[in-house]
Amino acid sequence: MTNGKELLLGEPERVFRREESPVLRLNEEEANAAIDDTDALDDDHRMILNMGPSHPSTHGVLRLMLEMEGETILRSKPVIGYLHTGMEKTAEGLSYLQGATNVTRMDYAAPLFSELAFSLTVEKLLNIDVPPRATWIRMLMCELNRVSSHLLFQATNGMDLGAVSMMIYGWREREEVLRFFEKVTGLRMNHNYIRPGGVAADLPDGWREDVKKLLEIIPPRLEEYDILQTGQPIFRERLQGVGVMNPAEALALSATGPILRSTGYAWDLRRHMPYLAYDEVDFDVVVGTYGDCFDRFAIRLNEIRESLKIIEQILELMPEGDYRIQNKKVTPPPRARIDESMEALIHHFKIFTEGFHVPEGEVYVAVESPRGELGCYIVSDGGPNPYRMHIRGPSFVNLQTLPHLMEGGLIADGVAVISSVDPIMGEVDR
């Protein structure tokens, strides 16, 4: 007699029962070996402390299992998955035009970078070039987003060290940037502004004045941060020599972004694999020396200054022209044309129902997000939806440096380390 499952899954001896097979199971021997690995568990001097997923300084829902002796962290193990929403799977059900809405919710502190990586990947698959103005608008928005993301780091880093006022100051400056975003994209976060083929809308009237105002407001505030944090003896004591890593270790752990640069390894995709028009602007790659928490803090602070420098150049170099590609297969026609032209109506209808078809192939494009290398990998089967989309989230990869950085420190050091790695859990769990 056969039941439904056997019919479904082939030969009877290979029947997979759901509760047995797809789940990762250890046999007794392996399980015992795993327990032996945690030999210190029965030691009276050691304690397992569960930090998170609901804890004031785990940046969302990161959970850490710490094995401690007194206040010293002997081993730690990050546990993730508390914010898993299956965005990569969701992407397979969304058309390429809808995809940007999906990815923008991953790194919610720097949403424009996810949109950028996604759009660049789709454009590479389509083999189209966006107009120069779209490229420069993207650069402007991304650099502003880098500023706002690093300002957020300043806020949370200060708060994690106990300087609570710093939190408010960081948010205050970030808010100025977000106000500009709201003016341009209509939203403070999750913009869906950078889309395959260009950007959603041209910059609004008076954007130059707004950006100039930002360039005026932020640098003096950074000087204030220097007074409050950089030159503060307690602050330095808390960060210097904490969570040290050398370049070899950072590379072995695939760390990118400020974490890799803090070790003195000058790796910045904007410089080494230029995308958009980063080879046309002048900026410095900020690197550290010791690879400790203080370097990571200082790098982010100075990257704000570098980004402002780039924005200043963008203000001068911003070309005129179209803000999106005029390829009717990719870009919806203007609203006015729909009333006049049958073809426009059809294009509009096709784009928003079925979506545009993308040639078969697979492509990986990486951009330098505030947290490191943010890559987007799309496999297309020629249909209007990606066959598979994967995001290389820098937060996710950087997170594996945590056990290494936290080892041997105190709890307070652990908090400083988490803060300096600056993970965004939305991007970790995707």
Next chain:
Amino acid sequence: MMILGTDPLLSGNVDLTVVLIVLMKVGIAFAFLLVAVMLMIWFERKLISDMQNRIGPSVAGPWGILQTLADGIKLFFKEDLIPERSDRFVFKLAPYLSLIPAFLVFAIVPIGGDFRNDNGGVVTWFGHETLVQVADPPIGVLFFLATSSIAVYGVMLAGWSSGSKYPLLGAVRSSAQMISYEAALGLSIATVFLMSGTLSTNGIVSEQSTWNWNLVTTGVVPFIIFVIAGTAELNRPPFDLVEAEQELVGGFHTEYSALRFALFFLAEFMNVITMSAIAVTLFLGGPNGPILIEAIPWIWPPIWFFLKVGVFLFVFVWLRATLPRLRYDQLMDLGWKILIPASLGWFLLIAALNIANDQGWQSWIVILVGLTVISVGALALMAAVRKAKIQRASQAFEEAN
């Protein structure tokens, strides 16, 4: 009678009026503290929100001044949770061990009185001579040190009895921190005893009645040490490791809720006020100050007292808004390697100067010799600390390889 000590009120016949006066003082001190705590919490929130570009409490009452009351009422009606794994009796006892010492300390603080012309702060109420403080025990400031030591138990037992890991860490931190800073606190106060020659708070204030505040006569250093150690003793930022929200969630009171949490909160702010009051008494001349309008001389001492206390309260809030938290080992380093040796050295110097005055020695030679001895001692200490550090590092290096 020994407890109430040198108060002239009790030296004569103790009749009903005397008892009523004592009761009145107790009532006033109690009510004053509660109101002051309420205002202090509001003051802190309002001030800190000003420093952080926020509005702060603004809904309850004018300028949100009744916010604390509203919070208190809310906490009063919340569910009283006791964790299953807690030691129930100790868990319930701990908040009171925190709160009662905070109340008691204020009893020895003179908040007013007539200190002119060596009057010793005596005023006449209802035909009885008395001091404007609840009690003036001869042990005076030792009583303050004793009660603040009891407060350590409140924090420690609260953390321990919660049966949870974060409070336990907070409890361990608190016992180490408060005990080690108590040593520095005691040593810095000892120089005040040397200058005043008395432990009684009334006596100490009387000694400072001619603008010769202990702040100056003890040479500022003990005052600075007292304020730093006092901040640590209060578990206020930057020394709030016991609560350390970012590390230990809520520290020792993580598991506390409702009224019991409110009691800890109350005790914390009450301690801030009493510590400021003690600092004013010991170093800033207590209620001493110029009588600006002769018609109402009795009102000025309390005004000066509260102004001085207010300065301290402001400084405590200011520190909280500005400084990041120290790490546990840095806190211990500061306490044991800097504050305790410094206060001990300064104490010896002041003692030597006192003897020099008695014996008629040249005081500048004493100062010179004293400073030399202290700096030699400091250098020796620094060398020892350095050597130990190197030794530890090399040991760790050997173990690692």
